[in-house]
Amino acid sequence: MKKWHVGAIIALGFLVTLGASSNSVSGSNPEPDEGFKNLKVLPKNISDKQLDSVMGEFSISLGARCGFCHARKADTTKRGLDFASDAKDEKEIARNMYKMTSYLNATYFNWKNSTRPDTIHYVVCYTCHRGTHSPDAQVFLHMIDSTEQAFRKNRH
Numbered sequence: 001m002k003k004w005h006v007g008a009i010i011a012l013g014f015l016v017t018l019g020a021s022s023n024s025v026s027g028s029n030p031e032p033d034e035g036f037k038n039l040k041v042l043p044k045n046i047s048d049k050q051l052d053s054v055m056g057e058f059s060i061s062l063g064a065r066c067g068f069c070h071a072r073k074a075d076t077t078k079r080g081l082d083f084a085s086d087a088k089d090e091k092e093i094a095r096n097m098y099k100m101t102s103y104l105n106a107t108y109f110n111w112k113n114s115t116r117p118d119t120i121h122y123v124v125c126y127t128c129h130r131g132t133h134s135p136d137a138q139v140f141l142h143m144i145d146s147t148e149q150a151f152r153k154n155r156h
Helices: 003-026 048-062 089-108 125-129 137-155
Strands: none
């Protein structure tokens, strides 16, 4: 290996070490996370990964991005969304829909009498939404009609 390569690697290692030690000395480490704010339906102790999974399911099921339910930060000098804010009605609608699907799963699909019916996922957002903000009842009526016709045909 050429001498300048070795020198460059040593210098890079020194800079990385210096940068890591200066962050811990200057006190720039973030304060401990106080958890998520304004959780009314989801568990208060939900992990980042679990919350991301739930929000990802909402996003895919409704074909929506985060801003569909979450309001922008009130401080216009800051960019991004205020995830704790209840300024948008869609957020409360999402909470009610989440409670509804949990109720349906616990009441009608909890065949093993699980003590955690919130983990049963027979009815999910995508069951009705299919990638749209508002489900189309006509699609379901067609599905019901075709299922009934197939049942009657096979019964004879």
